Amino acid sequence: MRATRVFYLLAGLFALAVPLLGIYPVFMMKLLCFAMFACAFNLLLGFSGMLSFGHAAFFGSAGYVTGWLATAHGWGTLPAVVAGTAASALLGAGIGALAIRRRGIYFAMITMALAQLVYFVCLEAPFTGGENGLQGVPRGSVLGLVALKSDVAMYYLVLAAFLGVFVFIRRVVHSPFGQVLKAIRENEPRAVSLGYDINRYKLVAFVLSATLAGLAGSLKALVLGFATLSDVLQANSGEVILMTLVGGTGTFFGPVAGAAVVVTLEEYLSDLVGGWVTVIIGAVFVACVLLFRRGIVGELAALRLRR
Amino acid sequence: MTQVFGIPVAVILGQLMLGLVNGSFYAMLSLGLAVIFGLMRVVNFAHGAFYALGAFAALLALQHLGIGYWAALVLAPLAVGLLGIVVERLLLRHLYRLDPLYGLLLTFGLALVVEGSLHQAFGSSGESYPVPPALQGVFNLGFMILPIYRAWVILASVIVCFSTWFVIERTRLGATLRAATENAPLLQAFGVNVPLLVAATYGGGVALAALAGVLSAPVILVSSDMGSSLVVVVFAVVVIGGMGSIFGSIVSGLALGMIEGLTKVVYPEASNIVVFVIMALVLILRPAGLFGRD
Numbered sequence: 001m002r003a004t005r006v007f008y009l010l011a012g013l014f015a016l017a018v019p020l021l022g023i024y025p026v027f028m029m030k031l032l033c034f035a036m037f038a039c040a041f042n043l044l045l046g047f048s049g050m051l052s053f054g055h056a057a058f059f060g061s062a063g064y065v066t067g068w069l070a071t072a073h074g075w076g077t078l079p080a081v082v083a084g085t086a087a088s089a090l091l092g093a094g095i096g097a098l099a100i101r102r103r104g105i106y107f108a109m110i111t112m113a114l115a116q117l118v119y120f121v122c123l124e125a126p127f128t129g130g131e132n133g134l135q136g137v138p139r140g141s142v143l144g145l146v147a148l149k150s151d152v153a154m155y156y157l158v159l160a161a162f163l164g165v166f167v168f169i170r171r172v173v174h175s176p177f178g179q180v181l182k183a184i185r186e187n188e189p190r191a192v193s194l195g196y197d198i199n200r201y202k203l204v205a206f207v208l209s210a211t212l213a214g215l216a217g218s219l220k221a222l223v224l225g226f227a228t229l230s231d232v233l234q235a236n237s238g239e240v241i242l243m244t245l246v247g248g249t250g251t252f253f254g255p256v257a258g259a260a261v262v263v264t265l266e267e268y269l270s271d272l273v274g275g276w277v278t279v280i281i282g283a284v285f286v287a288c289v290l291l292f293r294r295g296i297v298g299e300l301a302a303l304r305l306r307r
Numbered sequence: 308m309t310q311v312f313g314i315p316v317a318v319i320l321g322q323l324m325l326g327l328v329n330g331s332f333y334a335m336l337s338l339g340l341a342v343i344f345g346l347m348r349v350v351n352f353a354h355g356a357f358y359a360l361g362a363f364a365a366l367l368a369l370q371h372l373g374i375g376y377w378a379a380l381v382l383a384p385l386a387v388g389l390l391g392i393v394v395e396r397l398l399l400r401h402l403y404r405l406d407p408l409y410g411l412l413l414t415f416g417l418a419l420v421v422e423g424s425l426h427q428a429f430g431s432s433g434e435s436y437p438v439p440p441a442l443q444g445v446f447n448l449g450f451m452i453l454p455i456y457r458a459w460v461i462l463a464s465v466i467v468c469f470s471t472w473f474v475i476e477r478t479r480l481g482a483t484l485r486a487a488t489e490n491a492p493l494l495q496a497f498g499v500n501v502p503l504l505v506a507a508t509y510g511g512g513v514a515l516a517a518l519a520g521v522l523s524a525p526v527i528l529v530s531s532d533m534g535s536s537l538v539v540v541v542f543a544v545v546v547i548g549g550m551g552s553i554f555g556s557i558v559s560g561l562a563l564g565m566i567e568g569l570t571k572v573v574y575p576e577a578s579n580i581v582v583f584v585i586m587a588l589v590l591i592l593r594p595a596g597l598f599g600r601d
Contacts, residue, residue, distance in 0.1 A: 051408050098587050101594040105350045105407050106546060110590065113543040116536075117583035124576060234539065238415055245412070278423030285416025289409050290401055 003304075007253075015159055025151035026223065031263045032162045033220040038243040038255030039169055040212030045241075046250030047173050048205040049185030050100075053108045054115025055213050055240050057095065060232030061118060062088040062214030063221035067134040068127050070222075077140035077148060077222065084218035085211055091118070092210020093203070100202045103188070112234065119232045133228030137221050148222070158219055165212050170252055172208065181205055213240075235278075242281065245288050248295030257296050314572055321451035322568040328457045328526065330564020331464030332519050336541045337548065337556040338468055339515035342475070344550050346488050346508045349399060349410035354516050354541065355534025356421035360387050361517025362524040362533065363425060366436050376439035376525075383521045388514030395509040400502070418535065425531035433530030460522050467518065468557045475553055484508065543586040549599025559597060 014021075018028050037059055044050050066084030069075040075083070095118075099110045122128045129135070139148035148154045172178050184191045184198050191198050221227040230236065239262065247258025262281075269277050288295070294302060309316045336354060343351050364383035368374035374382065394417065402409045442456045475481035486494045487504055495501045520534075527533060541560075548559030563582050570581040577584070589597060 051411075053411075098590050101590050102546075105411055106550070108408065108411055109350065109542040109546055110586070112539055113546065113583050113586055116539045116543075117580050120579045124579075234535070238419070241412065241415075275427050276423065279420050279427070282416045282419025282421075282423060285419065286398065286413055289413040289416065290398065293405075293409070 011253075019152045019155055025155045027263075027267060029151075029155055029158045029223040030220065031260055032158050033216045033223060034240070034243065034263050035256040035259040036162050036165045036216035036219070037213050037240050038247070038259045039165055040209045040216060041240045042244045042249065042251075042255040043169050043172065043212070044205060044209040045244060046254075047178060047185070048181040048202065050103075050202065050206070051105075051108045051241070052099070052111040052206075052209070052237075053234075053241070054095065054111035054113075054118075054237050055210075056232050056234065056236035057115035057118035058088040058092055058210040058213040059217035059220075059236065059240075060227070060229075061091055061122065062217035063227035063231050064122060064128050064134065066218040067137040067221045067227035070137050070140065071134060072127065076144075077142060080140075081215070081218045081222070084221070085214045088214025088217065089207055089211040092207045092214075096203050096206030096210065100199055100206065112237070115232070115237060116234065119229070119234070122229060122232045128227075131229065133226055134221075135226050137225045137227065139222050139225070154223060158223065161215065161219055165215065166252070166256075169212070173252075177201070177204070238285075239281070242285055242288070244295075245293075246284065246295055248297035248299070248301075251295070251297040251301065254295050254297035261296070312573075317450040319569065319572055322572045323565050324448075324451060324453060324568070325457070326565040326568020326571070327561065328460050328564070329567060330561040331461050332523055332537070332560075333541055333544050333564050334468050334557045334560030335464050335515055335519040335522075336537065337544045337560045338471055338553065339512040339519075340541065340545055341550055341553055341556040342471070342515070343509055343512035345553075346484060347399070347403070347410070347505060348407045349402075349414065349509075350407065350542075351509075351512065352411055352414040352538065353394075353417040353421065354414075354513070355536075355538030356418040357387055357391065357513040357516040357534075358520040358523075358537065359425060359529075359531060359534040360390070360421060361520025362436070362529045363429070363520075364517065365521045365524050366434060366529050369436065376521075380518070380521050384514040384517040387517035387520075388510040391513035392506045392510040394513075395506045399509065400505075418538075422531050422535055429531060431530065431532070433528030433533075436524035436529055438525045456525055460526065463522060464519075467515070471515070472553050472557065540582050543582045547582075547586050547589045547596060549596025552596075552598040555596070555598025 019025055037055070041052065041055050044052055062084035064084075065087040066080045069080040069083055070077070095111065095114045098114065099107050102110060123130060139154060141147045142157065146153050148157060173181075180191065180196055180201050183194070184196070184201060188198060217231060220231070243258035243262045244255045245258065246261055247256065248254025265280075266277060269280060273280070292299070311319065336358060340351055340354055343349055361383045364386055365376070365379035368379050368382065369376075398413060398417070399410065402413060438454075438456045442459050444455050446453045446455060446458060475484060483494070483499060484504065487499070487501055491501050523533075544560050544563050545556060547563065548555040550556075563585065566585065567578055567581055570578040
């Protein structure tokens, strides 16, 4: 336990010091947004046992809503982010209610198909800018007090949101509600026979996960200043699965580590090898599934247990 | 001219016919998925990639080896089927004791590798494959002009689908296959080489996808992403039909293709999403799928 605490302390210090260390802040913000996205996804896969293959729908559509309200309607930063997050919560309620009617691989296929539906809506809806997406999303300010134009201010806002999400997920998992989710994951018929209304639990978990994914998407739209179709693509849903898998499914820090690895890999590889990135990502996927199912954090934890 | 709701009947029939062509591909692909899933409990996400590989194999064989359409119709599925067997032996076989979700994830990664490589090798513009001379020309059906090639696609897919159904439901080989689905260890105790059977089934399933790829090559542009969008639609078809049922996947594939065609006439904006909307409705009304049993 002590080693974990020391680790979190060091990680926290590092995160706070990032702007001083000369690391490109936009890159770190992008990384934190994806880490938030992966943590939200992991709440569903790791702690509730549901593999969603359509989480890009929540991430992407929240970005669109935030971007659209901030550009076309001049909404402030915080209201636009809250509205984007709320939109993905609603979408999550709709998709979740349908998807939890089946389990396992069917659940995965249904979420994938419904996310494809969202993709086509984003492609053709009048307010999304079609193939071009929404450009020039203003960052605005926090309640008119702190202008977010500077990368440093924006970075600390994203970091605060990330920490909030991280702590919130820990709270949820350790709560009685989280324990019931775990029971459902481990043995669904048994949870039913104990009298739990499992569909309600699953739906709440799904909506929570979609909401947090939406928060991540909204912030990403602000950070980069645009919302495009690539965020709603199936490939993005695959990427968040990969991040979680690489880092360690069902661990708290795993998705963060996974997001760091995948985002860094993509950032540097795309300069080096261009279009081969997709192939490499696919190969990493295959390798993870075959050799490395516990992920980085999972393997480390197993090592420590063995000692 | 006769009209229904202000739309000429000829237009409706024409789109239904084109929808049936798409439906033929849905049927063949979902059939392969159902066969693989039935025996191996693996949802083969790479199905779209193998479909694209089939089309590319035919295209390359024509351009570099001078192998024509009819030979490609046999050789491309054979080659892709062999590749499928290699994939099963090297990769998939290690996952059978695990949660079926891992099979989906592995084949997802595989699809990225295959489609990414095709994209790097051949670019994103796509190439066209000529219609074979024997199938050029059109039928005049009175209400529409139907290219002979499209009629051939429908005919070929119906033949392929029903012979697959026949093999699985009515022959001794099919009985062995179904027995392996029910209880593989017992079948192995009777002296049947189950691992071989499993590998051959995966090979056969992806060969079906490759065959669909060759059939589709002359009617679409052969490109690296031709399978990736299709496979999601086929997944929805499978959810609608119920994955366990061979017959169900054929019927729902054909029917959904026609419904999609009809939507193109009535409300074109929705033609991309109609299959997903139907899937949502089926989930509300009959969660196990129209032909499903669980």
